[in-house]
Amino acid sequence: xxxxxxxxxxxxxxxxxxxxLRCVPISxxxxxxxxxxxxxQKVEFLVSFYNNExxxxxxxxxxxxxxxxxxxxxxxxxxxxxxLEDSAMYFCASTGQxxxxxxxxxxxxxxxxx
Amino acid sequence: AQSVSQHNHHVIxxxxxxxxxxxxxxxxxxxxxxxxxxxxxQHLQLLLKYFSGDPLVKGIKGFEAEFIxxxxxxxxxxxxxxxxxxxxxxxxxxxxxNTGFQxxxxxxxxxxxxxP
Numbered sequence: 001x002x003x004x005x006x007x008x009x010x011x012x013x014x015x016x017x018x019x020x021l022r023c024v025p026i027s028x029x030x031x032x033x034x035x036x037x038x039x040x041q042k043v044e045f046l047v048s049f050y051n052n053e054x055x056x057x058x059x060x061x062x063x064x065x066x067x068x069x070x071x072x073x074x075x076x077x078x079x080x081x082x083x084l085e086d087s088a089m090y091f092c093a094s095t096g097q098x099x100x101x102x103x104x105x106x107x108x109x110x111x112x113x114x
Numbered sequence: 115a116q117s118v119s120q121h122n123h124h125v126i127x128x129x130x131x132x133x134x135x136x137x138x139x140x141x142x143x144x145x146x147x148x149x150x151x152x153x154x155x156q157h158l159q160l161l162l163k164y165f166s167g168d169p170l171v172k173g174i175k176g177f178e179a180e181f182i183x184x185x186x187x188x189x190x191x192x193x194x195x196x197x198x199x200x201x202x203x204x205x206x207x208x209x210x211x212n213t214g215f216q217x218x219x220x221x222x223x224x225x226x227x228x229x230p
Binding site: 041050091107 | 156159204
C-alpha cells in the first residue's frame, strides 16, 4: 500500500539555523499538508498546498516558514531561522483527487532546536 | 472555531476489557470525522472515518465508532482490547477553510495502555 514518507526521522539543530524537512506524498495525490505536534500538545495544522501554491495557512505559519514542491515527488517545509519553540514533531499528509478526501500521514520528523 | 475534545487523556485496561473513548466536536455543520491511531514509534494511521450514511462505522482491527449528531459525539469502541492496541488515539474533524479546502482539527489524544 502506498505510504507518505518523511526524512529525516530526527533532526537536531541550533537556534537560528535553517532546516528543511522533506516529504514524499503518495504519488497520485494532489493536496498536501504540514502539521506539527509540540510535545504533550495537540496536532496542529500549519499549511495546505495545492496546484503549486499555498491554499491556506495557520497563524503559526509565519514568515519563517515556507513550503515548496521542487519536483514531481517531494514536498518540503523550510524553517528559515529556527527558534526553541519550533521543537516539535512535524507531520506531512496528502490527499487524493478530492480536497475533502481522507488525509494520509507520514511518520513524522522530530525536530529538536537547541 | 472548530474544536475537538477527548475526555480521557490516559486509559489503562486489562486485555479482553471493553474500550470506549469519548470524542466531542463543536462544529454545527456537516462534518467528516476520523479516528487515527499512533502506535509507539510509528506514524498516524487511519483507524476509521465517517463521511455520511450509517452512523455506526467499522474500522480496522475490530474498532468501531458511532456518530451521534445530536450529541456532537463520535466515540470509539472495541469490545475486547488486546495488548497490541496499546497506542495513542486521536479523534479529528474535517473543517472547511476560507478557500474551500479542508484541514483536520485534532483532539488532544488518548493514550491507551493495555496490560497483558
